[in-house]
Amino acid sequence: MLxxxxxxxxxxxxxxxxxxxxxxQIWDTFNGDLMAQKYSSASQITPQNVKNLxxxxxxxxxxxxxxxxxxxxxxxxxxxxxxxxxTVYIGTPFYRIFALQPDTGKVKWIFDPHEARxxxxxxxxxxxxxxxxxxxxxxxxxxxxxxxxxxxMTARLYAVDADSGKACTGFAQNGVLDIDQWNTxxxxxxxxxxxxxxVYKNTLIIGWxxxxxxxGKRAPAGNVFGVDARTGQLKWTFNVLxxxxxxxxxxxxxxxxxxxxxxxxIVYLPVSSPSxxxxxxxxxxxxxxxxxxxxxDSQTGKVIWSRQLVHxxxxxxxxxxxxxxxxxxxxxxxIPALVQSTKQGFLFVLNRxxxxxxxxxxEKPVPRSDIPGEADSPTQPFVYTPQPVVPEKWNGVxxxxxxxxxxxxxxxxxxxRYDGRFTPPSLQGxxxxxxxxxxxEWGGGAVDPAQGIYVVxxxxxxxxxxxLSRKDYEAKTKGKSQEETQDYFPQSGTSYGVYVxxxxxxxxxxxxxxxxxxxxxxxxxxGKLLWKKPFGEVQWWGFYMPKSWGSVTIGxxxxxxxxxxxxxxSMDSRVRAVxxxxGKVLWKANVDAPSVAIPATYTYKGKQYxxxxxxxxxxxxxxxxxxxxxxxxxx
Amino acid sequence: xQDRRSLNGARLIAAAAAIGFIICxxxxxxxxxxxxxxxxxLLVLVSTALMLGAACWIAFGSMPRGLLVLFEVLIILDIxxxxxxxxxxxxxxxLVFMAVALVGWIWHLAGNSQRISAS
Numbered sequence: 001m002l003x004x005x006x007x008x009x010x011x012x013x014x015x016x017x018x019x020x021x022x023x024x025q026i027w028d029t030f031n032g033d034l035m036a037q038k039y040s041s042a043s044q045i046t047p048q049n050v051k052n053l054x055x056x057x058x059x060x061x062x063x064x065x066x067x068x069x070x071x072x073x074x075x076x077x078x079x080x081x082x083x084x085x086x087t088v089y090i091g092t093p094f095y096r097i098f099a100l101q102p103d104t105g106k107v108k109w110i111f112d113p114h115e116a117r118x119x120x121x122x123x124x125x126x127x128x129x130x131x132x133x134x135x136x137x138x139x140x141x142x143x144x145x146x147x148x149x150x151x152x153m154t155a156r157l158y159a160v161d162a163d164s165g166k167a168c169t170g171f172a173q174n175g176v177l178d179i180d181q182w183n184t185x186x187x188x189x190x191x192x193x194x195x196x197x198x199v200y201k202n203t204l205i206i207g208w209x210x211x212x213x214x215x216g217k218r219a220p221a222g223n224v225f226g227v228d229a230r231t232g233q234l235k236w237t238f239n240v241l242x243x244x245x246x247x248x249x250x251x252x253x254x255x256x257x258x259x260x261x262x263x264x265x266i267v268y269l270p271v272s273s274p275s276x277x278x279x280x281x282x283x284x285x286x287x288x289x290x291x292x293x294x295x296x297d298s299q300t301g302k303v304i305w306s307r308q309l310v311h312x313x314x315x316x317x318x319x320x321x322x323x324x325x326x327x328x329x330x331x332x333x334x335i336p337a338l339v340q341s342t343k344q345g346f347l348f349v350l351n352r353x354x355x356x357x358x359x360x361x362x363e364k365p366v367p368r369s370d371i372p373g374e375a376d377s378p379t380q381p382f383v384y385t386p387q388p389v390v391p392e393k394w395n396g397v398x399x400x401x402x403x404x405x406x407x408x409x410x411x412x413x414x415x416x417r418y419d420g421r422f423t424p425p426s427l428q429g430x431x432x433x434x435x436x437x438x439x440x441e442w443g444g445g446a447v448d449p450a451q452g453i454y455v456v457x458x459x460x461x462x463x464x465x466x467x468l469s470r471k472d473y474e475a476k477t478k479g480k481s482q483e484e485t486q487d488y489f490p491q492s493g494t495s496y497g498v499y500v501x502x503x504x505x506x507x508x509x510x511x512x513x514x515x516x517x518x519x520x521x522x523x524x525x526x527g528k529l530l531w532k533k534p535f536g537e538v539q540w541w542g543f544y545m546p547k548s549w550g551s552v553t554i555g556x557x558x559x560x561x562x563x564x565x566x567x568x569x570s571m572d573s574r575v576r577a578v579x580x581x582x583g584k585v586l587w588k589a590n591v592d593a594p595s596v597a598i599p600a601t602y603t604y605k606g607k608q609y610x611x612x613x614x615x616x617x618x619x620x621x622x623x624x625x626x627x628x629x630x631x632x633x634x635x
Numbered sequence: 636x637q638d639r640r641s642l643n644g645a646r647l648i649a650a651a652a653a654i655g656f657i658i659c660x661x662x663x664x665x666x667x668x669x670x671x672x673x674x675x676x677l678l679v680l681v682s683t684a685l686m687l688g689a690a691c692w693i694a695f696g697s698m699p700r701g702l703l704v705l706f707e708v709l710i711i712l713d714i715x716x717x718x719x720x721x722x723x724x725x726x727x728x729x730l731v732f733m734a735v736a737l738v739g740w741i742w743h744l745a746g747n748s749q750r751i752s753a754s
Contacts, residue, residue: 542673543723573669592667625667 025608027600028084028132030196031444035325036259038446038558040601044608046562049633050577050587056609056632057105063092064615064626065117065125073119075624076596077615078442078555079129083602085146085162090613090628091129091196095152098628099165102604105630109165113176115152121192121211123486124618125153128257128442129597131196131204132162133229144168147229149204151193155180157206159232172232179208182237184246185220191253198258198267200298202229205267207254212275213316213489213498219250219275226301236301240271240289249283251275252290256442257322259338260298261352267298268325268338268352272318273310276491277436278425278465278498280314281373287312293319293340293348295355305355309342311377314369314424315465316436317343321444321556325352328452328524339447339524341440341456344421345390346383349524359385359527367419370426371467373495380422385527389440389458389520393420394433395513405505412503412511416464425465431503433512435463437619443556443569443598452524453580455559457535457569459552462503462512473497509540514549517570519557519583531583536570539621544572554596554617566610568595571620575599575612575631592616592625607632642694644743648710649690651736655717656683658729670724679729682717686710686736693743711740 025042032038045053065071075093082089087108088100095115099108119125131149138145146162156178159171167175180190191208198205204227210220226236240252252274260267274283274290291313294306310317323338328349338352349358361381369376402409417423418431438459445456468476468488473496477485487501503511510516519535522528536551537544555569557578565578568591575595577587593616601610609630616624659680662670670676689706692698698706718733 539669539673540675541678542670542675543720544725545723573667590669623667627667 024086025603026084027602028082029199030080030082030129030131030257031259031322031598032558032600034198034200034260034262036257036322036444037324037326037449038556038598039448039560040558041561042601042603042608043561044603045560045564045610045633047564047579047586050564052633053577053587053589053610053631054634056103056630058627058629059098059100059105059107061090061092061096061098061626061628063094063096064624066618066622066624071117071125073117074124074618075615076124076126076617077613077626078597078617079127079613080598081600081611081613081628082130082132083600083604084132085134086604087162088611089130089132089148089162091127091150092626093125093127093615095127095150097130097148097150097160097165102602102609103607105628111158111160111165113150113152113156113158115156116154118153120153121189121209122153122194126194127151128195131199133199133202133204134162144170144230147171149197151196153190153192153194155183155190155192155208157193157197170231177227177232179206179225182223182225182234183220184223185218185250188215188219191220195255195257197227198260199229200260200262200265200267203227203235203298204229205258205298207256207258207269209255210251210253212251212253212273213277213491213500215250215275215492218247218493221246222251222253222272224254224269224301226298235299238296238301238303241274241287242285245283245285245287248285249274249287252287255318256320259322259325261325261336264353265298266295266304266352268323269294269296270319270321270323270340272320273313273316276494277316278314278500279371279467279491279494279496280312280375281371282494284375291317291319293323293350295352307348307350307355309340309346309348309381310344311380312375314374314376315344315422315432320442321440324445324447324454326447326449326452326454326524328358330358330525337524339445339454341389341444343434343436343439345388345434345439345458347386347389347456347522348383349386349527359383366422367424369424371424371496374424376424386522387529389456389518390434390460394431394462395460397511398509398513401505401509401511404507404509408505409511425467425498427467427469429464429466431462432465433462434459435461435465436500437461437463441554443554446557446559446565447524448559448580453530454522454524455519455557455565455580457517457519457553457555457557457567459517460512460515461552462510464499464501464503466499467496468499470495470497517550517553519565519567519578521580521583533583536574537572539572552620554620556598558599558601560601566599566601568597568599568612568614570594573614573623575614589631591629592627593623594620596620644739644741644746645690645694647739647742648736649687649694651732651739652683652686652690655729655732655736656680656687658726658732659683662726670726675720675724679717679720679724682713682720686713686717689713707740707744714740
């Protein structure tokens with residue numbers, strides 16, 4: 001008995017010592033780390049105990065709107081909470097920063113820039129959160145040795161002391177950097193900083209978002225900036241468009257997150273499509289960096305290599321997520337690789353030092369445009385290994401939607417042009433599958449670097465792109481309200497406007513047959529698909545549709561060392577844990593609204609937390625919230 | 636005795652419908668609930684209210700035999716329809732109470748048929 005007591009005491013002391021000395025596992029960037037792996041070595045939550053997860057804490061930031069409370073725009077809550085400096089930081093759609101106690105959610109401080117609550121460049125107010133920098137040689141007692149950054153729709157980047165929440169006055173103009181000073185077309189729109197900057201060493205790499213579907217000529221050029229993290233001084237500019245193209249086009253900006261190889265200092269840019277998005281007759285110059293993945297030296301902005309993923313993009317197939325960097329063991333060699341998910345449904349696996357394909361990329365002939373003046377490309381790059389997340393042809397008309405609408409879906413389809421992937425926009429209307437809304441959205445995928453397993457969620461959606469002559473465009477939009485014309489985009493300065501809308505029947509039901517979304521796992525060593533499952537559920541009038549339909553998804557998965565995938569992303573306002581080996585859902589919980597942000601996981605004082613921002617996205621459902629919720633195992 | 640059994644069945648339906656109605660009401664107004672402010676929830680709110688009214692009328696009122704049979708048919712359709720809705724709304728408690736209502740309906744009908752055959 002005495003011996004047992006002694007052993008118990010010794011064990012308790014030993015565990016206590018381990019607990020006290022255990023290193024916190026951080027999640028210090030939008031994608032978990034610079035390599036955008038969305039992977040954590042946290043191992044407390046396992047496939048065996050994940051069913052016991054309970055809410056550890058939750059907060060409501062108050063920053064949400066469904067065009068109410070005097071706020072004229074809806075909110076999109078897309079911010080990944082980050083955990084670093086023993087604090088959880090989260091940005092809100094009103095561009096406020098909340099600093100939270102990691103084990104209780106108690107607010108440490110709030111930074112409020114008092115930004116305008118207007119949707120200047122986007123359909124609503126949105127933020128993808130904050131970035132963090134800390135000095136390699138911190139000076140004791142001096143503020144702003146650790147800085148949290150948040151951008152705004154008005155093109156301002158705020159730098160805030162990570163400990164106190166006060167503005168870092170030594171950064172740019174009293175802690176505010178006006179990115180719009182570098183706008184090449186100032187009378188158009190501000191270069192909105194919705195994506196937090198990428199931080200590498202003492203450099204912030206900053207891209208921006210606009211509305212490239214609205215303007216044709218003279219939209220701001222999609223330049224990317226390298227800025228000193230401490231002072232806000234410009235270090236370098238990467239000009240995405242050649243000088244001659246700035247007069248005829250614009251954008252080709254980097255609005256999504258980027259990744260960095262910390263060993264080489266190479267930053268990888270997912271470059272979006274040029275403007276106008278759906279007609280390229282005005283922009284016949286070669287734009288090699290548009291809709292590309294481009295590797296730069298993070299300290300100089302010099303191009304190391306670039307690979308275009310869509311030639312002469314007229315589908316708005318922006319490269320829209322940070323490529324996932326991972327070393328692949330293949331044929332006895334370790335290859336420094338990256339995986340780029342795309343809106344068009346291809347997964348490009350490239351050597352990240354050279355841009356050379358690890359799995360073949362084939363230039364294939366594609367359907368040609370019949371629009372006068374268009375200069376479309378006769379071929380486009382195709383990838384068949386790994387298997388594309390969206391199939392070559394759509395699944396056809398949904399018989400339920402067709403029946404419910406009295407055959408409207410079939411009648412509409414018969415009027416459309418559809419020649420498979422890369423069907424060009426047309427005057428009659430073209431069916432696009434996948435369209436600009438994906439494919440894979442801005443969250444991208446996650447990777448287990450030890451096993452070389454890549455996981456990605458995707459949507460199966462169909463949209464109609466109809467070009468309208470300037471005269472027809474004016475006739476359809478003149479004198480109409482903003483609500484009535486929300487799917488019409490002028491492409492000003494060009495010969496054509498465009499009508500882009502979901503392929504829905506009059507009841508608002510999708511006309512394309514399910515599934516609507518899935519989650520897939522690939523073995524990067526072989527390129528083979530390990531499993532693919534419908535993911536999430538769709539609700540109509542509150543009724544849950546069959547699980548085999550899945551759900552359209554926005555957001556991304558994360559992976560933990562124990563073989564768990566955590567993901568929100570679906571329309572059904574649920575968050576889930578999925579078995580990495582099988583794709584089976586092991587745990588799910590209801591949250592206030594769709595959790596379209598990338599989740600985060602961290603350990604603090606020996607306990608693992610999984611945090612979801614469940615604020616919704618009006619593109620998915622009207623359900624909006626301001627909830628940030630952390631789950632953990634009971635003590 | 637036969638009448639009492641018959642009435643008890645109807646009363647059980649009424650009780651299950653009343654509880655179902657309250658559950659739906661809570662679901663409809665729960666902030667950020669999975670089926671809050673949904674047409675489907677409103678539908679089952681109406682269907683349980685109708686079930687409650689019809690069961691109460693049978694249990695506490697009097698009516699001609701033809702109308703009674705019509706109500707019995709409508710109630711079973713209401714129970715089954717509400718149960719299907721509850722299944723697709725993923726409202727398991729409502730589903731349980733529809734099962735209770737079904738038991739009440741069978742009880743009512745068994746008592747009723749004995750009464751009719753005895754008369």
